[in-house]
Amino acid sequence: CHRSPLSSGTGAGPSTSTSGPPGAAWPLPPDMNSGVYSSPRDQPTSPPAPHETLGLGRGTFTYEELAAATGGFSQANLLGQGGFGYVHKGVLPSGRAVAVKQLKSGSGQGEREFQAEVDIIGRVHHRHLVSLVGHCIAGASRMLVYEFVPNKTLEFHLHGEGLPAMAWPTRLRIALGAAKGLAYLHEDCHPRIIHRDIKSANILLDNNFEAMVADFGLAKLTYDGITHVSTRVMGTFGYLAPEYASSGKLTEKSDVYSYGVMLVELLTGRRPIDATAHLVLEDGLVEWARPALSRALADGDYGAVADPRLQGSYDPVEMARVVASAAACVRHSAKKRPKMSQIVRALEGDMSLEDLNDGVRPGQSRLFGEEAGSYSSDMNRTKEVAVASPEYSGRFGRPSPVSSDRPNSEETSPVERQPPHL
Known part of the structure; x- marks a missing residue:
């Protein structure tokens, strides 16, 4: 790691080694061990000049600085794991609160590859995206330092026990903010960024x-005209698009589907997967919601899809926009899903619902009930892939005990698998 220009003279204390933890001065994070710091090739290069630091005012941190900021990566400061x-959670000497994410080892990324990817992430600026503050390379370990967002997660506020029901205007504001952040990643970043x-x-x-999309910095990047097929398809069961199991391809339309699931979750107050279900292969939220959304749009009665805790307290015009947007996002056909910029316009009332649905009146079964058999078959394959995953824990769509009430946390383990032979 290099000395961060952000921390010069801030009282973090000088360090004699910038390549890793000094002996027994700090405990190692769970994924690190002292052996990785002994190789000469792990020794740091010269500190970068100020104009060479990451992004606009962003910089690199030493291991010692992040250890000091997090209390030695203490359990008390652990926000979550996934x-x-x-x-x-950490506090810099300046008093700024940050979230320090230590990436699991084994990515195979070298220092230059990691820094190049971080440079792209560091140039992303949007009010609805969590900002990157800096990074650290310590031997084989990679850490990202993000701004700390204080008010926990949407999952917590929707499903936390004993919490008041989230009001409709708040839900709509969150849906719109998340859509704007995702649209920026898909359509305004170069290269485009797929969240996954x-x-x-x-x-x-x-x-x-106000919603802020997190963890986009860990996504795969794709350039125009290139479809990335990952050797480790990442995602969380319940939010996975049906095409994942059959192709392994990652596109922005896969993100659109996942956003649609989240929109249904926000709309209904239900989890993507019923935590009380005994069989993982039982129908999830989307299988239930697709016909229900279609019926609601056809007859204008949203009682069956609205969170009962709202007690009917919502604007029916706004509700129609959210229902139509959700139904469009979770279509089986990836090609027929809208762009996120179209969802933003629909939620803001700047696009008619007919335009959102290619001129077809919302509720017509030709679009919203399309290819039901194929959809069910693909979703069952996705579920089987998830169950076979080495990371399967039987807790799909549920928060981990560590992070259920903490901000900037990873609350569910992603599903990883080998892609099919194409």
Whole structure:
């Protein structure tokens, strides 16, 4: 790691080694061991010049600085853990709160590859995306430092025990903010960024309940005209698009589907997977919701799909926009799903629902009930893949005990699998 220009003279204390933890000075995070720091090739290069640091004002941190900020990566500061790694809350010497995410080892990325990817992430700026503050390379370990978002996650506020029901205007604001952040990643970033793990646990909320999409920095990047087929398809069961199991391809339309699941979750107050179900292969939220959304749009009665805790307290015009947007996003055919910018316009009332659905009146079964047999078959294959995954824990769509009430956390383990032979 290099000395961060952000921390010069801030009282973090000088360190004699910047390549890793100094002996027994700090405990190692769970995924690190002291052996990785002994190789000469792990020794740091010269500190970067100020103009060479990450992004606009972003920089690199030493291991010692992040250890000091997180209290030695203490259990008390552990925000959560998931498929990508561990997240600790930290406080920089300036007083700024941050979330330090230590990525799991084994990615195979070299230092230059990692820094190149981080540079792309560091150039992403949007009010509905969690900002990257900096990074650290310590031997084989990679850490990302994000801004700390204080008001926990959408998952927590929707499903936390003993919490008041989230008001309709708040739900709509969160849906719109998340859509804007995702649209920016898909359509305004160069190269385009596909998130790959959109879910309620990755939507952080500030104190005004404005949505901020988290963990996009861990997504795969794709350039125009290139479809990426990953050797480790990532996602959370219940949010996975049906085409994942059959092709393994990652596109922005897979993100659109996952956003649609989250929108149904926000609309109904239900989890993507029923936590009380005894069989994982039972129908999930989307299988139930697709015909229900179609009926609601056809007859204008939203009682069956609206969260009963709302007690009918919602604007029916706004409700129609959300229902139509959700139904369009979770279509079986990826090609027929809208772009996220279209969803933004629909939620804001700047696009008619007929335009959102290619000129077809919302509720007509030709679009909303299309290919039901094929959809069910593909979803069953996706479920079987999830069950066969080495990371299967029987807790799909549920928060981990560590992070159920904490912000900036990874609350569900992703599903990983080998792609099919194409």
